[in-house]
Amino acid sequence: MSSGSLPGFRDFYPDEFALRAHIFAAWRAVAHRYAFVEYDGPPLEPLDLYTKKSGDEIVGQLYNFTDKGDRAVALRPEMTPTFARMVGARANALRKPIRWFSIPQLFRYERAQRGRLREHFQLNVDIVGEPSELADAELICVAVDIMRELGLGPDDVRARVSDRQLLNAILEEIGVTEGQLTTVYAVLDKMARQPHDISRTKLADAGMVPKHVDRVMELASLGSLVELREAFGAAPALVPHLDRFARMLEHAQALGVGAWMDLDLTIVRGLAYYTGSVFELFDARGELRAICGGGRYDNLLAALGGVNLPALGFGMGDVVLGELLKERNLLPTFSGTRADLYVVGGDGALEHGIQDALTLTRHCRDAGFRVDYALNAERYSTQSTRNQVDAAKKGGARAAVYFEPGDLVAVQGLHGKMTEAPRGTFAAAPLLAGDAHAMAAFKQWFDSTIPHRTND
């Protein structure tokens, strides 16, 4: 099969584009509801924007090349460095806290598989300049509210929340050494995907005594703050972290997303730059990859953008989200995007030829109708009305419109059985003349009488 696109890249046919537009619309609607403003940056950036912090090993997954000016460049694999640069350049002039979001198309060069392509769109939502845990609650709430906006519920999607500072304090309490942290993080991250005996072996190999291994493994089963307090609440070093986490949960509760949230200490996120809260959104059945991930990265702007401001954010890709919506039958309908009127040649086509049909089309379009027709003047006068109406119906139009003898314009609804569909006739002359009152009356009748088509 000849594929027209490069591996891991997508063609968006109208069906697929409709899904993408549906997701984008939900992203923008919720982001705007939370008073975030949209920004964007270049899709192509200097290579060193990404290698400076992460090292050369990341190049293997970058879509990079040398441009005609001998610059080492890369298609952006993530938005955060661009975001950090933009914020850093105007940090003093921007009113804090900053609430920004973007919908960049991101690229990575690696083997594509389900839910993971070489190109995808990712909503990025970031808050800069606010250290309070209320900002963390607000951010998680944006992500969860997008799920709600798309028709998903707490039974479909779970928000798993953890906190790096809390986790670090717990590990210190347990007795994990600084040098063992990386291994512990990796083991926690893979807790659900890796057999426990392998996890234990890895911890032991890092030099942990059996008792410490047991306690680390137990962390995975702590699913609530209450359990966490029972296990560690007595430790004075943990109290401020537990209290802060509790306040965040209370805020989230008040913002209406408490029912979606689970405490889960195995959420560590791959990136080293997270410094506080971390969270991921998963489908509740656990069949798909993470829908969304983010957290607090208070030191990153200083490292990337040169300004020392606390920050937090998340990224949410369109690919996994689209798959989830497909699985749950939450795909959009096309009712709002197809033609309202489809002009066909009727019994009045002899007295009102194609020119009159086009004039009518023009006035209807000016009045706000979406108008389609066959783009073939010969067919207008020769093809049977019935076949033309069939074409209109197959094309998803809400109604067919045509001239009838007696200087009339007839409108036939195309929803359901023809005999039961609404039908109306209007004097042709005023509509052809573009008479505003006649057109307004026509449109009012149409809007209140003709139902939208669905694509079931």
Add this chain to the structure above:
RNA sequence: GUGGCUGUAGCUCAGUUGGUUAGAGCACCGGUCUGUGGCACCGGGGGUCGCGGGUUCAAUUCCCGUCAGCCACCCCA
């Protein structure tokens, strides 16, 4: 980057123990039906059987390679 599975029409799939011109349903295009039409019926277009090589009188079929897709690793921004 590693391993496994798969590849026939736009889609879902038949089929060929190797043999003349590769099929169906849906979709698409044209038409008939003066009309329960979100039908029915008639006709039509569309395939280098992923691509390349090998074996053979003959390959879509068997073999090798390659590319692509899926899955598991790796990685996850």
